[in-house]
Amino acid sequence: MKAINFSHYRKIVVLTGAGVSVASGIRPFRGKGGLWNEINPIEYADSSLLKTNPRAIWQLDGALRKQLATAQPNVAHIKLAQFEAKLSPDKQFTLITQNIDGLHQLAGSSNVIEIHGNVCRTRCSNPTCNLTAYLDSNPYDDVLPICQICSSPLRPDIVLFGEHLPVKEEWLTKRALRDCDLFIAIGTSGTVYPASGFVRSADYAGARTILINLEPMEPKNPYFKEEYLGAAEEIVPLLFGATS
The missing domain is CATH 3.30.1600.10 (SIR2/SIRT2 'Small Domain')
Structure with a gap:
Protein backbone atom coordinates (compact mmCIF):
# COMPACT_ATOMS: atom_id res chain seq x y z
CA MET A 1 0.00 0.00 0.00
CA LYS A 2 1.47 3.33 -1.09
CA ALA A 3 0.74 6.81 0.16
CA ILE A 4 -1.45 8.86 -2.15
CA ASN A 5 0.41 11.40 -4.26
CA PHE A 6 -1.71 14.41 -3.39
CA SER A 7 0.16 16.67 -5.81
CA HIS A 8 -2.23 15.39 -8.49
CA TYR A 9 -5.34 16.69 -6.71
CA ARG A 10 -6.70 20.13 -5.95
CA LYS A 11 -10.15 19.58 -4.45
CA ILE A 12 -10.15 16.78 -1.92
CA VAL A 13 -13.23 15.55 -0.07
CA VAL A 14 -13.06 13.08 2.82
CA LEU A 15 -16.17 11.43 4.27
CA THR A 16 -15.80 9.83 7.69
CA GLY A 17 -18.04 7.48 9.60
CA ALA A 18 -18.08 5.72 12.94
CA GLY A 19 -15.06 3.58 12.12
CA VAL A 20 -12.81 6.61 12.51
CA SER A 21 -13.78 7.02 16.18
CA VAL A 22 -13.70 3.38 17.31
CA ALA A 23 -10.05 3.67 18.39
CA SER A 24 -11.12 6.57 20.61
CA GLY A 25 -13.50 4.26 22.44
CA ILE A 26 -16.67 5.44 20.69
CA ARG A 27 -18.92 2.56 19.67
CA ALA A 71 -12.48 10.68 24.90
CA GLN A 72 -9.53 11.85 22.83
CA PRO A 73 -8.89 11.94 19.07
CA ASN A 74 -6.95 8.97 17.77
CA VAL A 75 -4.24 8.85 15.12
CA ALA A 76 -6.77 8.87 12.26
CA HIS A 77 -8.36 12.11 13.48
CA ILE A 78 -4.95 13.64 14.10
CA LYS A 79 -3.49 12.62 10.73
CA LEU A 80 -6.44 14.15 8.85
CA ALA A 81 -6.06 17.39 10.81
CA GLN A 82 -2.32 17.49 10.12
CA PHE A 83 -2.95 16.77 6.45
CA GLU A 84 -5.35 19.70 6.17
CA ALA A 85 -2.98 22.05 7.98
CA LYS A 86 -0.06 21.23 5.67
CA LEU A 87 -1.89 21.58 2.36
CA SER A 88 -0.76 24.36 0.07
CA PRO A 89 -3.11 27.35 -0.39
CA ASP A 90 -4.06 26.30 -3.92
CA LYS A 91 -5.76 23.14 -2.62
CA GLN A 92 -9.21 22.74 -1.07
CA PHE A 93 -9.93 20.16 1.60
CA THR A 94 -13.40 19.38 2.92
CA LEU A 95 -14.05 16.88 5.69
CA ILE A 96 -17.65 15.65 5.77
CA THR A 97 -18.44 13.57 8.83
CA GLN A 98 -21.38 11.42 9.79
CA ASN A 99 -20.06 11.36 13.35
CA ILE A 100 -21.63 13.44 16.10
CA ASP A 101 -18.71 13.29 18.54
CA GLY A 102 -16.75 16.42 17.57
CA LEU A 103 -13.43 14.58 17.67
CA HIS A 104 -12.30 15.90 14.28
CA GLN A 105 -12.47 19.47 15.54
CA LEU A 106 -10.78 18.47 18.79
CA ALA A 107 -7.93 17.05 16.70
CA GLY A 108 -7.58 20.36 14.86
CA SER A 109 -9.58 19.91 11.65
CA SER A 110 -11.15 23.20 10.59
CA ASN A 111 -13.22 22.72 7.43
CA VAL A 112 -15.63 20.14 8.88
CA ILE A 113 -19.22 19.60 7.76
CA GLU A 114 -21.20 17.73 10.43
CA ILE A 115 -24.08 16.33 8.40
CA HIS A 116 -25.62 14.58 11.41
CA GLY A 117 -24.98 17.39 13.89
CA ASN A 118 -23.01 17.34 17.13
CA VAL A 159 -30.22 14.46 13.18
CA LEU A 160 -32.69 11.89 14.48
CA PHE A 161 -34.34 9.13 12.48
CA GLY A 162 -37.11 10.65 10.39
CA GLU A 163 -35.38 14.04 10.07
CA HIS A 164 -33.68 15.63 7.06
CA LEU A 165 -30.09 16.76 6.96
CA PRO A 166 -29.59 20.39 8.01
CA VAL A 167 -30.07 22.64 4.99
CA LYS A 168 -26.75 24.49 5.25
CA GLU A 169 -24.68 21.33 5.73
CA GLU A 170 -26.45 19.60 2.86
CA TRP A 171 -25.75 22.55 0.56
CA LEU A 172 -22.09 22.73 1.58
CA THR A 173 -21.73 18.99 0.97
CA LYS A 174 -23.21 19.18 -2.51
CA ARG A 175 -20.97 22.12 -3.35
CA ALA A 176 -17.86 20.24 -2.25
CA LEU A 177 -18.78 17.10 -4.18
CA ARG A 178 -19.75 18.69 -7.46
CA ASP A 179 -16.18 19.47 -8.52
CA CYS A 180 -13.91 17.36 -6.30
CA ASP A 181 -11.13 15.35 -7.92
CA LEU A 182 -10.42 12.99 -5.01
CA PHE A 183 -13.05 11.43 -2.74
CA ILE A 184 -12.10 9.19 0.18
CA ALA A 185 -14.64 7.54 2.49
CA ILE A 186 -13.19 6.32 5.78
CA GLY A 187 -14.77 4.06 8.39
CA THR A 188 -18.26 4.03 6.93
CA SER A 189 -20.40 1.26 5.53
CA GLY A 190 -21.33 3.50 2.63
CA THR A 191 -24.83 2.08 2.63
CA VAL A 192 -26.82 4.66 4.61
CA TYR A 193 -28.68 7.35 2.69
CA PRO A 194 -27.89 10.12 1.87
CA ALA A 195 -24.17 9.63 2.51
CA SER A 196 -24.31 6.46 0.42
CA GLY A 197 -24.88 8.64 -2.64
CA PHE A 198 -21.90 10.95 -2.11
CA VAL A 199 -19.48 8.67 -3.94
CA ARG A 200 -21.77 8.65 -6.97
CA SER A 201 -21.70 12.44 -7.07
CA ALA A 202 -17.91 12.41 -6.76
CA ASP A 203 -17.55 9.82 -9.51
CA TYR A 204 -19.84 11.87 -11.74
CA ALA A 205 -17.51 14.84 -11.18
CA GLY A 206 -14.61 12.67 -12.38
CA ALA A 207 -12.97 12.16 -9.00
CA ARG A 208 -10.77 9.28 -7.94
CA THR A 209 -12.86 7.37 -5.39
CA ILE A 210 -11.47 5.34 -2.48
CA LEU A 211 -13.10 3.41 0.36
CA ILE A 212 -11.21 2.68 3.58
CA ASN A 213 -13.13 0.36 5.89
CA LEU A 214 -12.65 -2.51 8.30
CA GLU A 215 -14.85 -4.83 6.25
CA PRO A 216 -15.56 -5.02 2.50
CA MET A 217 -18.72 -3.34 1.30
CA GLU A 218 -21.57 -5.77 0.68
CA PRO A 219 -23.00 -5.37 -1.84
CA LYS A 220 -20.18 -3.65 -3.65
CA ASN A 221 -20.71 -0.05 -4.68
CA PRO A 222 -19.49 0.29 -8.27
CA TYR A 223 -18.69 3.96 -7.78
CA PHE A 224 -15.86 3.13 -5.38
CA LYS A 225 -12.97 2.29 -7.68
CA GLU A 226 -10.51 1.42 -4.90
CA GLU A 227 -10.99 -0.32 -1.56
CA TYR A 228 -8.49 -0.65 1.29
CA LEU A 229 -9.43 -2.89 4.20
CA GLY A 230 -8.26 -2.29 7.74
CA ALA A 231 -8.76 -0.11 10.78
CA ALA A 232 -8.89 3.62 10.08
CA GLU A 233 -6.13 4.34 12.58
CA GLU A 234 -3.85 1.97 10.64
CA ILE A 235 -4.74 2.77 7.03
CA VAL A 236 -5.12 6.57 7.23
CA PRO A 237 -1.49 7.25 8.28
CA LEU A 238 -0.27 5.06 5.42
CA LEU A 239 -2.36 6.66 2.68
CA PHE A 240 -2.02 10.21 3.99
CA GLY A 241 1.68 9.94 4.53
CA ALA A 242 2.62 12.57 1.96
CA THR A 243 1.27 16.05 1.44
CA SER A 244 2.23 18.68 -1.11
Missing part, protein backbone atom coordinates in the same frame (compact mmCIF):
# COMPACT_ATOMS: atom_id res chain seq x y z
CA PRO A 28 -20.33 2.52 16.14
CA PHE A 29 -24.08 2.40 15.64
CA ARG A 30 -24.06 -0.24 12.92
CA GLY A 31 -22.00 -3.30 12.04
CA LYS A 32 -19.84 -5.40 14.32
CA GLY A 33 -20.16 -4.18 17.90
CA GLY A 34 -22.75 -1.63 16.83
CA LEU A 35 -25.14 -0.09 19.33
CA TRP A 36 -28.17 -0.82 17.16
CA ASN A 37 -27.45 -4.54 17.54
CA GLU A 38 -28.42 -4.22 21.20
CA ILE A 39 -31.08 -1.52 21.33
CA ASN A 40 -33.86 -0.44 19.02
CA PRO A 41 -33.04 2.99 17.55
CA ILE A 42 -36.75 3.76 17.26
CA GLU A 43 -36.92 3.71 21.06
CA TYR A 44 -34.02 6.12 21.61
CA ALA A 45 -33.25 8.05 18.42
CA ASP A 46 -36.47 8.60 16.48
CA SER A 47 -37.81 12.10 15.89
CA SER A 48 -41.28 11.05 17.09
CA LEU A 49 -39.84 10.81 20.62
CA LEU A 50 -39.54 14.60 20.73
CA LYS A 51 -43.29 14.65 21.33
CA THR A 52 -43.88 11.35 23.10
CA ASN A 53 -40.77 10.70 25.22
CA PRO A 54 -37.93 13.26 24.85
CA ARG A 55 -36.22 11.82 27.95
CA ALA A 56 -35.44 8.67 25.95
CA ILE A 57 -33.32 10.70 23.54
CA TRP A 58 -31.35 12.16 26.43
CA GLN A 59 -30.81 8.70 27.93
CA LEU A 60 -28.77 7.69 24.91
CA ASP A 61 -27.11 10.98 24.03
CA GLY A 62 -26.49 11.98 27.63
CA ALA A 63 -24.49 8.77 28.06
CA LEU A 64 -22.47 9.65 24.95
CA ARG A 65 -21.78 13.13 26.35
CA LYS A 66 -20.35 11.59 29.49
CA GLN A 67 -18.13 9.33 27.41
CA LEU A 68 -16.92 12.24 25.30
CA ALA A 69 -15.89 14.15 28.41
CA THR A 70 -12.73 12.01 28.49
CA VAL A 119 -24.17 15.66 20.33
CA CYS A 120 -22.29 18.22 22.41
CA ARG A 121 -24.57 21.01 21.24
CA THR A 122 -28.08 21.63 22.56
CA ARG A 123 -30.98 23.33 20.80
CA CYS A 124 -34.72 23.78 21.22
CA SER A 125 -37.07 21.09 19.95
CA ASN A 126 -39.48 23.81 18.80
CA PRO A 127 -38.56 24.58 15.17
CA THR A 128 -40.00 28.10 15.42
CA CYS A 129 -37.99 29.04 18.52
CA ASN A 130 -35.08 31.45 17.97
CA LEU A 131 -32.77 29.86 20.54
CA THR A 132 -29.32 29.44 19.00
CA ALA A 133 -27.73 26.00 19.37
CA TYR A 134 -24.96 26.11 21.97
CA LEU A 135 -22.13 23.93 23.28
CA ASP A 136 -23.29 21.88 26.24
CA SER A 137 -21.68 18.99 28.13
CA ASN A 138 -24.53 18.38 30.60
CA PRO A 139 -25.84 14.78 30.22
CA TYR A 140 -29.15 15.68 31.91
CA ASP A 141 -29.30 12.40 33.79
CA ASP A 142 -32.17 13.28 36.07
CA VAL A 143 -34.05 16.14 34.44
CA LEU A 144 -35.52 17.03 31.07
CA PRO A 145 -34.00 20.39 30.05
CA ILE A 146 -36.50 23.07 29.08
CA CYS A 147 -36.03 26.05 26.79
CA GLN A 148 -36.00 29.33 28.71
CA ILE A 149 -37.46 31.14 25.71
CA CYS A 150 -40.47 29.02 24.75
CA SER A 151 -40.65 26.32 27.47
CA SER A 152 -40.32 23.48 24.96
CA PRO A 153 -38.01 20.54 25.72
CA LEU A 154 -34.42 21.00 24.69
CA ARG A 155 -32.74 18.38 22.53
CA PRO A 156 -29.27 17.39 21.34
CA ASP A 157 -28.36 19.14 18.10
CA ILE A 158 -28.24 15.96 16.04
